[in-house]
Amino acid sequence: MTIRQTMTTPTASALSFTETLSLLSLSIASLAIIANTFQGDGAPLVASLAFSGLAFASSFSMIRWLGPTFMKAGLKGKDMSKVHKKEIPETMGAVCAVVYLLIITVFIPFPFYKDIVAATSGGGNRDVVLETIEHVQNGRFLHRFPHSKLASYLSAILTVQSISILGIGDDLFDIRWRHKFFIPGIASIPLLIVYFVDFGVTHIVVPIPLRPYLGELLQLGFLYYLYMFAIAIFCPNSINILAGINGIEVSQSLVIAFLLVINDCYYLLNPYPHPATDSHLFSLYMLLPFIGVSLALWWHNWYPSRVFVGDTYCYFAGMVFAVVGILGHFSKTLLLLFIPQILNFIYSAPQLFRVVDCPRHRLPHFNARTNLMEPSVTEWQYPPKPIVTLGLKVLHQLHLLRVTINEDGTITESTNFTLLNLWLVWFGPKREDRLATEILIMQTIIGFLGLFIRHNFALLLFEKDNLSVL
Amino acid sequence: MTIRQTMTTPTASALSFTETLSLLSLSIASLAIIANTFQGDGAPLVASLAFSGLAFASSFSMIRWLGPTFMKAGLKGKDMSKVHKKEIPETMGAVCAVVYLLIITVFIPFPFYKDIVAATSGGGNRDVVLETIEHVQNGRFLHRFPHSKLASYLSAILTVQSISILGIGDDLFDIRWRHKFFIPGIASIPLLIVYFVDFGVTHIVVPIPLRPYLGELLQLGFLYYLYMFAIAIFCPNSINILAGINGIEVSQSLVIAFLLVINDCYYLLNPYPHPATDSHLFSLYMLLPFIGVSLALWWHNWYPSRVFVGDTYCYFAGMVFAVVGILGHFSKTLLLLFIPQILNFIYSAPQLFRVVDCPRHRLPHFNARTNLMEPSVTEWQYPPKPIVTLGLKVLHQLHLLRVTINEDGTITESTNFTLLNLWLVWFGPKREDRLATEILIMQTIIGFLGLFIRHNFALLLFEKDNLSVL
Numbered sequence: 001m002t003i004r005q006t007m008t009t010p011t012a013s014a015l016s017f018t019e020t021l022s023l024l025s026l027s028i029a030s031l032a033i034i035a036n037t038f039q040g041d042g043a044p045l046v047a048s049l050a051f052s053g054l055a056f057a058s059s060f061s062m063i064r065w066l067g068p069t070f071m072k073a074g075l076k077g078k079d080m081s082k083v084h085k086k087e088i089p090e091t092m093g094a095v096c097a098v099v100y101l102l103i104i105t106v107f108i109p110f111p112f113y114k115d116i117v118a119a120t121s122g123g124g125n126r127d128v129v130l131e132t133i134e135h136v137q138n139g140r141f142l143h144r145f146p147h148s149k150l151a152s153y154l155s156a157i158l159t160v161q162s163i164s165i166l167g168i169g170d171d172l173f174d175i176r177w178r179h180k181f182f183i184p185g186i187a188s189i190p191l192l193i194v195y196f197v198d199f200g201v202t203h204i205v206v207p208i209p210l211r212p213y214l215g216e217l218l219q220l221g222f223l224y225y226l227y228m229f230a231i232a233i234f235c236p237n238s239i240n241i242l243a244g245i246n247g248i249e250v251s252q253s254l255v256i257a258f259l260l261v262i263n264d265c266y267y268l269l270n271p272y273p274h275p276a277t278d279s280h281l282f283s284l285y286m287l288l289p290f291i292g293v294s295l296a297l298w299w300h301n302w303y304p305s306r307v308f309v310g311d312t313y314c315y316f317a318g319m320v321f322a323v324v325g326i327l328g329h330f331s332k333t334l335l336l337l338f339i340p341q342i343l344n345f346i347y348s349a350p351q352l353f354r355v356v357d358c359p360r361h362r363l364p365h366f367n368a369r370t371n372l373m374e375p376s377v378t379e380w381q382y383p384p385k386p387i388v389t390l391g392l393k394v395l396h397q398l399h400l401l402r403v404t405i406n407e408d409g410t411i412t413e414s415t416n417f418t419l420l421n422l423w424l425v426w427f428g429p430k431r432e433d434r435l436a437t438e439i440l441i442m443q444t445i446i447g448f449l450g451l452f453i454r455h456n457f458a459l460l461l462f463e464k465d466n467l468s469v470l
Numbered sequence: 471m472t473i474r475q476t477m478t479t480p481t482a483s484a485l486s487f488t489e490t491l492s493l494l495s496l497s498i499a500s501l502a503i504i505a506n507t508f509q510g511d512g513a514p515l516v517a518s519l520a521f522s523g524l525a526f527a528s529s530f531s532m533i534r535w536l537g538p539t540f541m542k543a544g545l546k547g548k549d550m551s552k553v554h555k556k557e558i559p560e561t562m563g564a565v566c567a568v569v570y571l572l573i574i575t576v577f578i579p580f581p582f583y584k585d586i587v588a589a590t591s592g593g594g595n596r597d598v599v600l601e602t603i604e605h606v607q608n609g610r611f612l613h614r615f616p617h618s619k620l621a622s623y624l625s626a627i628l629t630v631q632s633i634s635i636l637g638i639g640d641d642l643f644d645i646r647w648r649h650k651f652f653i654p655g656i657a658s659i660p661l662l663i664v665y666f667v668d669f670g671v672t673h674i675v676v677p678i679p680l681r682p683y684l685g686e687l688l689q690l691g692f693l694y695y696l697y698m699f700a701i702a703i704f705c706p707n708s709i710n711i712l713a714g715i716n717g718i719e720v721s722q723s724l725v726i727a728f729l730l731v732i733n734d735c736y737y738l739l740n741p742y743p744h745p746a747t748d749s750h751l752f753s754l755y756m757l758l759p760f761i762g763v764s765l766a767l768w769w770h771n772w773y774p775s776r777v778f779v780g781d782t783y784c785y786f787a788g789m790v791f792a793v794v795g796i797l798g799h800f801s802k803t804l805l806l807l808f809i810p811q812i813l814n815f816i817y818s819a820p821q822l823f824r825v826v827d828c829p830r831h832r833l834p835h836f837n838a839r840t841n842l843m844e845p846s847v848t849e850w851q852y853p854p855k856p857i858v859t860l861g862l863k864v865l866h867q868l869h870l871l872r873v874t875i876n877e878d879g880t881i882t883e884s885t886n887f888t889l890l891n892l893w894l895v896w897f898g899p900k901r902e903d904r905l906a907t908e909i910l911i912m913q914t915i916i917g918f919l920g921l922f923i924r925h926n927f928a929l930l931l932f933e934k935d936n937l938s939v940l
Contacts (some may be wrong), residue, residue: 074544
């Protein structure tokens with residue numbers, strides 16, 4: 001807090017002395033750890049943590065420094081929920097994405113290093129690697145990936161990079177909602193293609209209650225790719241529509257990331273050669289640097305925002321989760337952590353599919369007099385159709401909407417269908433950061449509940465915690 | 471030509487009827503070929519040709535359709551070498567890059583398909599693949615890549631995608647020359663890292679005359695990575711500085727691409743299991759779709775330009791060549807095809823390294839009265855230092871520059887140090903398209919000469935045409 005106050009203006013593009021010092025120490029410490037890891041027998045997880053420190057420091061500085069450059073290039077937006085609506089840089093998620101991509105690329109030799117030594121000593125003949133793998137797996141922190149995983153790791157990077165390019169395009173050209181819905185689908189193509197070529201396992205374990213009908217394993221084939229495609233489309237879009245108030249996009253992504261990391265650690269602390277260990281190590285390698293860049297962005301995006309994240313960030317974050325869930329083979333667990341986003345999506349459906357009129361922006365309404373956020377409304381210029389009227393009135397009775405009815409009994413306005421507006425309908429107007437905090441607490445509680453269910457009741461559906469398909 | 475004239479204005483964003491019909495037929499034919507290839511026993515090279523047709527059709531249409539969108543987003547520029555200096559869309563290379571990346575990603579299963587069949591039948595156990603490879607290599611068009619090449623193919627895509635992101639950033643933010651020089655270096659990191667992890671061969675064959683001193687093979691180690699890094703920085707930048715007149719960037723890239731394709735075919739027509747066949751197949755798979763998207767861009771960018779290509783295209787094109795040369799292990803041949811660019815770079819050095827003042831743009835000067843291009847000049851506000859004066863006068867005597875000297879004998883202006891200006895000094899003012907055509911003819915002749923030398927005199931330096939390092 002003191003650091004923030006030493007800055008002359010909120011959009012100042014220089015780092016304060018304290019900030020420079022802290023970031024510099026963090027970077028030096030991280031570099032020292034990395035150098036140490038690379039020389040010694042290696043500990044990729046420690047290296048990944050250090051790289052995440054670097055990711056934080058570099059994206060923090062770049063977000064600050066590049067502010068004026070972004071403004072000049074027209075990447076800027078007005079914060080509508082403030083008394084003084086000044087313009088601030090937009091699309092800062094692009095900086096995070098680029099730093100993230102660079103970091104996870106440079107990280108590659110750490111989990112894959114042992115292979116190199118074997119490979120080069122054989123002069124380009126990689127068959128020798130297969131024999132050395134066994135010796136490599138002699139401890140938790142020593143654990144490295146077999147070489148064959150490189151292609152799937154690269155496809156993950158490729159997919160995240162694709163969504164970043166397309167996200168930047170979206171932010172630049174302001175693509176319409178019905179088109180941009182499919183953008184993450186296009187970006188997921190590298191992931192699906194490499195999965196097809198490289199791994200190709202498309203059977204799933206059938207839940208116990210369904211086994212009498214379907215058997216133990218079910219070959220999904222094409223449907224499995226459709227499922228992965230759907231996950232890749234859902235995660236980025238669902239973060240993109242739970243948005244509109246300062247800090248909510250980054251914060252919800254950070255909550256999901258932290259919950260996934262906790263879930264990963266649960267597997268790593270299990271007795272060692274658990275079949276899913278590799279998947280969860282992979283997940284950590286992807287998530288730790290993500291947390292690094294996201295924290296840096298969060299610092300600048302939390303109320304009152306000094307930068308906006310842009311659609312780029314929402315897509316980028318959602319795709320990191322989708323990739324981790326798909327390649328880590330825990331997409332069902334992932335969806336448990338997306339429950340608030342799923343609810344928001346279902347609740348939004350009437351507007352997304354145009355049953356109810358959908359304005360360009362549905363963010364809560366800022367009341368400049370009280371300085372509080374209130375539910376935003378869609379005005380009905382013509383009375384809605386009878387069936388829609390009935391539906392809206394039922395939702396109103398169920399406290400799932402607030403409608404205003406004139407003396408004739410016709411609906412003149414209804415609150416917009418978003419979780420944020422519903423929260424304000426339920427608990428009354430509140431300040432922007434208060435609203436964000438409450439939503440995040442709700443999300444965290446539901447997330448922990450999801451993980452608890454996952455690890456305690458999954459055995460009712462499947463006879464063991466994980467099948468060794470990897 | 472008739473097609474162009476039917477358009478109402480040069481920036482019209484609709485396809486004419488003839489164009490729609492042609493592109494549609496091309497797309498349908500391509501799709502039919504691809505469907506056929508995928509069902510049958512397969513012919514990746516034929517599929518690659520068909521994909522290139524698709525690449526042409528889709529980038530052609532998108533370049534046309536997206537014109538107004540790009541203009542609205544501020545991606546536009548003025549054509550300075552015309553009487554009517556109207557604004558046209560800029561950075562259209564980004565469209566080519568995105569289409570290209572999508573196409574070569576979707577193409578992956580074709581060269582790698584046989585592996586999948588083996589892999590999935592084994593239920594995720596990929597060891598069985600190793601045994602089937604031998605059976606797969608039973609004919610030229612049947613030839614497919616071993617699975618282990620997937621990582622290096624993916625790293626190629628990743629690198630081209632990185633340069634595209636950074637190129638778009640450059641076009642958006644107009645980065646200064648001394649910074650942007652290193653942008654391709656950053657983009658080459660995925661390539662170098664995966665080379666390090668995946669292949670790691672860093673010894674080179676020593677030319678015969680040097681063997682008494684160095685031995686037959688020389689282990690370069692770190693220096694080899696520096697060499698690849700230098701190639702990756704040089705190729706994109708050298709295309710980016712041989713620029714400034716309508717169509718020159720795309721045309722020179724097309725000439726290089728066609729020469730490389732001819733070189734690749736030379737290897738494919740050799741008796742079959744030539745050790746370098748794989749490398750040159752890989753090269754073709756990368757280059758054919760590149761030619762597809764570039765031809766579409768060329769159509770719109772040739773004199774008089776209706777779109778500009780942007781730095782994005784120059785970087786993208788140069789990086790495709792660098793990747794092909796590095797992963798195909800024919801970087802020396804590649805450099806033979808870059809001789810005009812190398813000469814332009816050396817000739818430009820005095821201005822690039824600020825021995826001589828360097829204006830923001832050094833493109834030839836357009837004389838609106840004659841409608842011809844003339845050499846552009848840098849004016850010397852103060853007389854140059856004696857040593858520089860001497861140098862400039864010597865160059866003038868050698869006909870490698872034109873300087874204007876006032877009555878005192880001091881230099882008042884000198885032509886800018888670019889190949890295009892030098893050409894105009896030598897052969898006098900000419901129209902923009904004439905200048906471009908002559909430069910391209912010169913480039914083509916030098917290129918064929920380079921290939922001729924490569925294949926006829928290489929045996930004087932190396933005892934066989936290629937060493938089987940792959």
